[in-house]
Amino acid sequence: MNHYDYLIVGAGLYGAVFAQEAKKAGKTCLVIDKRGHVAGNIYTEKVEGIQVHRYGAHIFHTSSKAVWQYVNRFAEFNRYTNSPVANYHGEIYNLPFNMNTFNKMWGVVTPAEAKAKIEEQKREAGITDPKNLEEQAISLVGTDIYEKLIKGYTGKQWGRPCTELPAFIIKRLPVRFTYDNNYFNALYQGIPDGGYTAMVEKMLEGIEVRLNVDYLADRENLNALADKVVYTGPVDAYFGYRLGALQYRSVRFETEVLDTDNYQGNAVVNYTDAETPYTRIIEHKHFAFGTQPKTVISREYSTEWHQGDEPYYPVNDEKNGALYAKYKALADAETKVIFGGRLGEYKYYDMDKVIEAALDAAARELG
Numbered sequence: 002m003n004h005y006d007y008l009i010v011g012a013g014l015y016g017a018v019f020a021q022e023a024k025k026a027g028k029t030c031l032v033i034d035k036r037g038h039v040a041g042n043i044y045t046e047k048v049e050g051i052q053v054h055r056y057g058a059h060i061f062h063t064s065s066k067a068v069w070q071y072v073n074r075f076a077e078f079n080r081y082t083n084s085p086v087a088n089y090h091g092e093i094y095n096l097p098f099n100m101n102t103f104n105k106m107w108g109v110v111t112p113a114e115a116k117a118k119i120e121e122q123k124r125e126a127g128i129t130d131p132k133n134l135e136e137q138a139i140s141l142v143g144t145d146i147y148e149k150l151i152k153g154y155t156g157k158q159w160g161r162p163c164t165e166l167p168a169f170i171i172k173r174l175p176v177r178f179t180y181d182n183n184y185f186n187a188l189y190q191g192i193p194d195g196g197y198t199a200m201v202e203k204m205l206e207g208i209e210v211r212l213n214v215d216y217l218a219d220r221e222n223l224n225a226l227a228d229k230v231v232y233t234g235p236v237d238a239y240f241g242y243r244l245g246a247l248q249y250r251s252v253r254f255e256t257e258v259l260d261t262d263n264y265q266g267n268a269v270v271n272y273t274d275a276e277t278p279y280t281r282i283i284e285h286k287h288f289a290f291g292t293q294p295k296t297v298i299s300r301e302y303s304t305e306w307h308q309g310d311e312p313y314y315p316v317n318d319e320k321n322g323a324l325y326a327k328y329k330a331l332a333d334a335e336t337k338v339i340f341g342g343r344l345g346e347y348k349y350y351d352m353d354k355v356i357e358a359a360l361d362a363a364a365r366e367l368g
């Protein structure tokens with residue numbers, strides 16, 4: 002039986018980057034995943050010739066030159082720039098809020114006119130000490146943008162009306178007084194040609210991977226295979242939920258193949274009214290400028306999370322923060338296990354940040 006320097010639990014981005022670095026340093030690794038595929042939540046699969054993002058749309062963006070150079074070693078990136086649009090009862094607005102949005106909303110043309118309009122609406126609302134998310138949003142961008150572009154969408158995202166959500170959720174709102182529809186401020190962005198799965202497969206080249214293996218179901222035997230473990234599964238599950246379960250917000254995807262070559266003309270369309278039950282529709286082919294005869298769309302429904310559901314977004318409130326701190330103390334005491342990634346650290350990580358975290362952990366570990 003082979004013995005390895007590292008058993009890596011999870012073939013997602015964190016596990017794949019750590020494995021790649023360990024291999025480079027001359028260490029041996031066994032990577033396992035309980036799913037039947039590598040790449041974790043950034044997994045993409047071909048449907049009708051189109052790369053479909055099974056666990057939600059992923060757009061790579063970073064301002065770190067080092068991370069950009071790192072990922073470009075494993076994939077070529079296309080020139081996709083995220084420019085979502087909002088559909089409010091059939092009215093289309095550009096996002097993030099910018100001069101195109103303000104022109105459509107009010108007919109204003111110059112930044113000075115747009116600023117004056119927002120100021121006028123803030124003044125009219127007369128909110129000095131926002132007590133909930135509705136008051137906070139109006140005090141930041143005025144009534145019209147709140148009513149058409151924030152109220153319904155945010156309510157659906159959180160499963161509660163904005164008047165029942167705390168003000169701190171939106172400390173700032175991205176408002177731009179230029180005609181720039183690029184959603185991200187990052188220096189670099191794009192989608193890997195051939196999809197994210199191929200990129201992760203390249204990272205794992207020459208490394209042994211076993212799929213459909215649940216670490217927690219066979220922990221003792223698997224631990225015996227390696228000197229150390231890198232664990233990227235849920236931290237509370239590792240400890241048998243002994244302090245209670247950490248909570249998440251989940252998303253349900255309804256994916257459909259349509260017999261048309263272009264359904265909505267954009268990769269991402271947010272439905273910002275309260276009546277449409279889904280938050281957005283992703284049309285996958287537009288991430289790669291696809292010209293296939295058919296198209297694949299995914300409607301996204303933001304849902305309450307129940308244990309056993311796919312965990313997506315950690316809930317950043319006091320209760321879950323305090324519970325995670327206790328699990329973190331238990332994790333720190335495990336000298337032969339490195340806990341990492343979005344589930345191992347109970348943290349929302351963009352892809353570039355998870356790569357940085359894995360590279361940092363590998364540098365600390367491997368020297």
Ligand code: FAD
Pocket residue numbers: 010011012013014015016033034035036040041042043056057058059060061062214215216217218233234235252313314341342343344350351352353355
């Ligand atoms: P994961 O990808 O979750 O990998 C962990 C792996 O561990 C999984 O494959 C899992 O099956 C495995 N595992 C868990 N438990 C066990 C076990 N007991 N035994 C064996 N295997 C186990 N980031 C961006 O930069 N841009 C975006 O546009 C973007 N969009 C997103 C959209 C959504 C809906 C979500 C939720 C996240 C998005 N992200 C985005 C963040 C991105 O998904 C994460 O940065 C990335 O997936 C984190 O990788 P990871 O390796 O930490 O976790």
